[in-house]
Amino acid sequence: MIKPKNIRNLRTYIIFAGIPTLAFLTVVILPFIYGVYLTFTDFNAVETVNQFLSKFVGLSNYVKAISDSAFRESFLKTFKYVFYTMVFTNLIAFFLAYILTSGIKGQNFFRVAFFTPNLIGGIILGFIWQFIFNSAFPYIGYKLNIPLFYDSWLATPQKAFWALVTVTVWQYVGYMMMIYIAGFVSIPQDLLEAATIDGAGKWHKLVRIILPLMVPSFTVTIFLTLQRSFMVYDLNLALTRGGPFKSTELVSMHVYNEAFLYQRYAIGQAKALILFITVALITMIQVYFSKKAEVEI
Amino acid sequence: MKLRKVLSLILVLSFIIFLNLGGLNAAEKVKITLLSTKGEINAALEEVAKDFSKDYPNISLEIIPVGVGQSPFEKLSTMYASGNAPTLAMIDVNDVPKFKENFLDLSNEEWVKDAVKGALNDITFDKKVMAFPFTIEGYGLIYNQQAIEKVIGKFDPKTIDTRNKLEALFKKLEEKGLTPIVVSPLDWSLGAHFLTIGYVTQSSDPKKIDKFIEDLKAGKIDLSKNRKMNGLLDTLDMWKKYNYLKRSPLAGTYEQGAQLLATGKVAFWFMGNWAWPLIKEVNPNNVQYGFLPVFVSNIPNDYGNREIPVGVTKVIGIDMKQNSREQQEAARTFLNWLVYNKNGQNAWVNKLSVITPFKNVKLTPNDPLAKSIFEYMNQGRTLRFLVTLPPDHWPTVGASMQKYLANVISREQLFKEITDYWRKVK
Numbered sequence: 001m002i003k004p005k006n007i008r009n010l011r012t013y014i015i016f017a018g019i020p021t022l023a024f025l026t027v028v029i030l031p032f033i034y035g036v037y038l039t040f041t042d043f044n045a046v047e048t049v050n051q052f053l054s055k056f057v058g059l060s061n062y063v064k065a066i067s068d069s070a071f072r073e074s075f076l077k078t079f080k081y082v083f084y085t086m087v088f089t090n091l092i093a094f095f096l097a098y099i100l101t102s103g104i105k106g107q108n109f110f111r112v113a114f115f116t117p118n119l120i121g122g123i124i125l126g127f128i129w130q131f132i133f134n135s136a137f138p139y140i141g142y143k144l145n146i147p148l149f150y151d152s153w154l155a156t157p158q159k160a161f162w163a164l165v166t167v168t169v170w171q172y173v174g175y176m177m178m179i180y181i182a183g184f185v186s187i188p189q190d191l192l193e194a195a196t197i198d199g200a201g202k203w204h205k206l207v208r209i210i211l212p213l214m215v216p217s218f219t220v221t222i223f224l225t226l227q228r229s230f231m232v233y234d235l236n237l238a239l240t241r242g243g244p245f246k247s248t249e250l251v252s253m254h255v256y257n258e259a260f261l262y263q264r265y266a267i268g269q270a271k272a273l274i275l276f277i278t279v280a281l282i283t284m285i286q287v288y289f290s291k292k293a294e295v296e297i
Numbered sequence: 298m299k300l301r302k303v304l305s306l307i308l309v310l311s312f313i314i315f316l317n318l319g320g321l322n323a324a325e326k327v328k329i330t331l332l333s334t335k336g337e338i339n340a341a342l343e344e345v346a347k348d349f350s351k352d353y354p355n356i357s358l359e360i361i362p363v364g365v366g367q368s369p370f371e372k373l374s375t376m377y378a379s380g381n382a383p384t385l386a387m388i389d390v391n392d393v394p395k396f397k398e399n400f401l402d403l404s405n406e407e408w409v410k411d412a413v414k415g416a417l418n419d420i421t422f423d424k425k426v427m428a429f430p431f432t433i434e435g436y437g438l439i440y441n442q443q444a445i446e447k448v449i450g451k452f453d454p455k456t457i458d459t460r461n462k463l464e465a466l467f468k469k470l471e472e473k474g475l476t477p478i479v480v481s482p483l484d485w486s487l488g489a490h491f492l493t494i495g496y497v498t499q500s501s502d503p504k505k506i507d508k509f510i511e512d513l514k515a516g517k518i519d520l521s522k523n524r525k526m527n528g529l530l531d532t533l534d535m536w537k538k539y540n541y542l543k544r545s546p547l548a549g550t551y552e553q554g555a556q557l558l559a560t561g562k563v564a565f566w567f568m569g570n571w572a573w574p575l576i577k578e579v580n581p582n583n584v585q586y587g588f589l590p591v592f593v594s595n596i597p598n599d600y601g602n603r604e605i606p607v608g609v610t611k612v613i614g615i616d617m618k619q620n621s622r623e624q625q626e627a628a629r630t631f632l633n634w635l636v637y638n639k640n641g642q643n644a645w646v647n648k649l650s651v652i653t654p655f656k657n658v659k660l661t662p663n664d665p666l667a668k669s670i671f672e673y674m675n676q677g678r679t680l681r682f683l684v685t686l687p688p689d690h691w692p693t694v695g696a697s698m699q700k701y702l703a704n705v706i707s708r709e710q711l712f713k714e715i716t717d718y719w720r721k722v723k
Contacts, residue, residue, distance in 0.1 A: 044395070134548055152548030155703070243484065244547040244703065245696035260371035262689035263395070 039270040061270035071271055074254040081250060082229040085168045089225050093173045097180030111181065115174035126238020129167045130154065157247030160240050164248055167239060168229065176221045183217030212295050219290035223283055230279045251275055327627040329384035330359045332376070334369035335611055337574045338649045345644040349631060352640055356627045382619040384628045387431060387611050390419045390684040397427045400614035401625055408636045408655065416609050416654035419685050428612035429632050433652040435588070435607035435670040435682065436490050436569030442585035444561035448473040458602060460532050460592040467539045470564050477539040478565040481554035482547045482702055488695025491567065493683040494591050495526040498601030503681055513719040520712040525601065528593040530708055537702065546703045555579060570666035573650065587669040601680060605673050608682025609654050693718045
């Protein structure tokens with residue numbers, strides 16, 4: 001038995017959300033399901049007419065994907081990259097937000113200045129920094145005699161990795177800072193005043209009042225940095241192209257190369273799905289625990 | 298108020314009529330598309346399309362460029378998957394086998410008999426020509442004659458015919474304060490171009506080269522005992538000593554290499570004639586460049602010491618699955634226009650700066666690197682340009698070559714990585 005109220009609800013839903021739902025189904029859900037289906041075939045993207053006739057190969061694409069040592073290494077590298085970018089971005093962004101809400105002179109100017117890198121696209125950013133690492137750093141290193149900057153950072157695997165982390169942090173710090181600033185501003189001033197009257201110092205106010213009330217901001221920023229770092233491609237491509245000798249080939253780039261450069265479409269698709277599940281799981285767990293830590297006043 | 302209404306009605310009506318007329322015109326015109334995967338000529342191709350439309354006003358040719366860094370294979374397979382295939386697809390030779398089911402058989406075209414020897418080898422399947430050879434390219438050690446002569450006086454490249462003689466020249470240049478060479482640490486350059494010289498100098502018989510690669514796959518070849526391979530790497534070792542990037546061998550880019558050569562900061566650069574537009578842009582006043590072979594030994598007449606790799610690199614296929622008969626016809630007209638029409642030849646050679654793989658096209662591009670390649674071709678001093686290797690060959694061995702260039706691995710380890718790669722190839 002369908003109640004009239006439910007039918008009315010359904011009608012309202014179709015009127016207001018019918019078209020978006022249809023669009024979402026056709027451009028996101030259906031291609032996704034189709035993509036999952038392709039991972040079980042030997043699809044190669046060329047013989048379009050035979051798309052549905054591609055041979056069914058079971059789980060062999062997944063077996064090949066997981067047994068590929070380059071894929072596993074690339075995944076590990078990505079985890080390392082995500083860890084460092086997440087930690088540094090959030091630490092620095094929080095620190096900047098703390099300073100820029102404390103009422104120092106010209107704080108609006110600084111807010112804009114730190115946010116600007118986020119407005120530049122990853123590709124352009126990559127090329128700018130490539131120039132800085134390849135030409136500007138060695139020049140400065142020689143003039144001022146700093147051994148760290150003698151050689152281009154992009155020439156050795158270790159330094160190229162840190163170059164990637166540096167640029168990513170530089171790019172996202174401004175954005176995350178904005179979210180933290182919003183968090184800081186929304187903390188009720190009366191609470192802080194009351195705490196001051198009760199004799200709480202700066203440190204106590206930060207740990208006991210500000211941090212707990214900022215958890216919603218952390219939920220958002222950590223989610224964003226996690227997800228963006230896992231999926232990074234443009235910066236990776238423009239800055240290092242995975243080099244030197246594939247040492248900075250992060251997992252998105254690995255998947256792209258597998259599918260389109262080495263032309264093993266189905267295996268690439270399987271790897272992409274593994275990446276998707278991993279990122280979805282990690283971010284879901286993160287959001288679940290962050291939500292739990294949120295407090296209500 | 299009424300006037301306004303009437304006016305707007307007239308406007309709307311005239312629009313409708315105008316649109317209809319436009320529609321009628323379009324129906325007469327055949328619209329074809331060309332997917333261009335050669336970034337450096339995209340702008341020039343637009344002009345060529347206009348030239349073509351002047352001669353054939355009833356065909357309109359639209360150029361679809363592939364984005365920088367996007368693989369031609371990806372672009373074309375996406376276009377096929379979306380039922381939107383270009384009429385003419387310019388692709389790399391080793392992508393032809395994957396798309397050939399969709400391509401028109403061109404065996405009966407007039408130009409087949411006019412193609413230069415060997416130009417159709419890699420694009421002929423079961424005796425059917427499946428694509429049109431579009432460019433010939435070559436590579437080697439580019440020298441900047443002007444820069445060399447500025448420091449050591451008269452320089453005759455013909456006197457340099459062995460590795461030792463090249464090293465003697467490098468020494469002299471270095472003493473005079475000119476850095477001899479820049480080895481750009483690009484995986485495609487090192488993997489697809491430099492290392493393959495080791496494969497193609499094995500024999501002047503193409504069948505024996507194929508056999509060599511088959512043997513590599515079967516794991517039957519011990520590279521450490523191979524004379525040409527070792528000779529090639531000896532040459533790289535020598536280059537490394539005089540490399541502009543010696544201190545940090547992996548800190549170079551393609552643009553930097555062109556810039557160093559063009560501004561005369563280095564005398565030699567390992568690259569191909571596709572770099573000419575870039576070199577010219579940096580320094581338009583110098584046109585004295587040419588190629589030296591990459592020496593594989595100290596024996597002057599050793600196979601490979603007089604030759605440079607030259608071959609067809611980009612080919613054009615005509616789609617027959619998603620384009621109409623009229624469109625296919627128009628596409629064939631375009632290819633014939635390139636080969637046989639005066640304006641077509643002029644556009645092809647001079648505007649696109651292409652060395653054409655056709656005997657009847659007598660024009661040569663006005664570019665010193667192309668001229669140098671032409672000279673090698675006329676003297677029959679060419680090596681096979683290996684374009685039929687698996688798509689993951691250059692990224693994999695290119696990475697190994699980068700490690701070798703930066704002294705991260707020894708020659709033994711390099712050979713092992715190359716052998717391991719080939720064993721994994723099915």
